[in-house]
Amino acid sequence: MPSMHETEPRTHILPGSFFARDTVTVAHGLLGKILVSRRGDTVTGGRIVETEAYLGTHDPGSHAATKGITGRNAVMYGPPGRAYVYFTYGNHHMLNVVTEPEGIAGAVLVRALEPLFGVDAMMRRRASRAAGARLRERDLANGPGKLAAALGIDLADNGSVLGTGTLAVHDAPDPTEPVATSGRVGLSDGHELELRFYLEGNPYVSKGRVGPRPARTRS
DNA sequence: CGCACGATGCGCT
DNA sequence: GCGCATCGTGCGA
Numbered sequence A: 001m002p003s004m005h006e007t008e009p010r011t012h013i014l015p016g017s018f019f020a021r022d023t024v025t026v027a028h029g030l031l032g033k034i035l036v037s038r039r040g041d042t043v044t045g046g047r048i049v050e051t052e053a054y055l056g057t058h059d060p061g062s063h064a065a066t067k068g069i070t071g072r073n074a075v076m077y078g079p080p081g082r083a084y085v086y087f088t089y090g091n092h093h094m095l096n097v098v099t100e101p102e103g104i105a106g107a108v109l110v111r112a113l114e115p116l117f118g119v120d121a122m123m124r125r126r127a128s129r130a131a132g133a134r135l136r137e138r139d140l141a142n143g144p145g146k147l148a149a150a151l152g153i154d155l156a157d158n159g160s161v162l163g164t165g166t167l168a169v170h171d172a173p174d175p176t177e178p179v180a181t182s183g184r185v186g187l188s189d190g191h192e193l194e195l196r197f198y199l200e201g202n203p204y205v206s207k208g209r210v211g212p213r214p215a216r217t218r219s
Numbered sequence B: 001c002g003c004a005c006g007a008t009g010c011g012c013t
Numbered sequence C: 001g002c003g004c005a006t007c008g009t010g011c012g013a
Helices: A021-031 A119-127 A144-151
Strands: A034-039 A042-054 A083-088 A092-098 A107-117 A166-172 A181-183 A196-199
Touching: A021 A042, A034 A107, A042 A119, A042 A144, A083 A196, A092 A196, A107 A119, A107 A144, A107 A196, A119 A144
Parallel strands: none
Antiparallel strands: A034 A042, A034 A166, A042 A107, A042 A196, A083 A092, A092 A107, A181 A196
């Protein structure tokens, strides 16, 4: 049973052509694939169990909605197969994979991983953010902010080419779990579109709630 | 268990 | 200034 001591997957890195397709196809196709982060000697990663598709100018939930190219979203319009990382809520980084041919905006948010590699390192990175609390393995990367923290991802990864540097997606057999679809999590606009994909019954899927973001009351 | 809320910093109007 | 592709904690059931 090699999994306990495995430090990196033996499978092939996905080619750029995998990402140069329509965003929904890529979001669906990434389920079950293996995301790997390499920071020096530290290798962490796991199986992708939840994704969301973010489309171009006609998608009200996308950073590319109506605004055109800005400093933040420019990577979404660039070549496919790169990481689009942004910072939000003052605390959290989000990892996306750029899709569609160059010039067309699109990205897939990777929302949850089933941890496979470097579990101890992921625990350490996550513990620094949640001091004191005991962390279950199923809570290591069951949400996009947790996933980025566990893999050590920050803005330095924005625009990096997947498979050539510190981040890569490896091929894997098609998942045995059925793929379920729902509205996207945490959006005020565009949550009604069925663009979230996850492996039904997998315990590492996030518990984020689907629907309109509740209005925040101010004091 | 579920729901409610504050933290926190940057992009955009 | 406002809002955000979130998270952890606190509190009640």
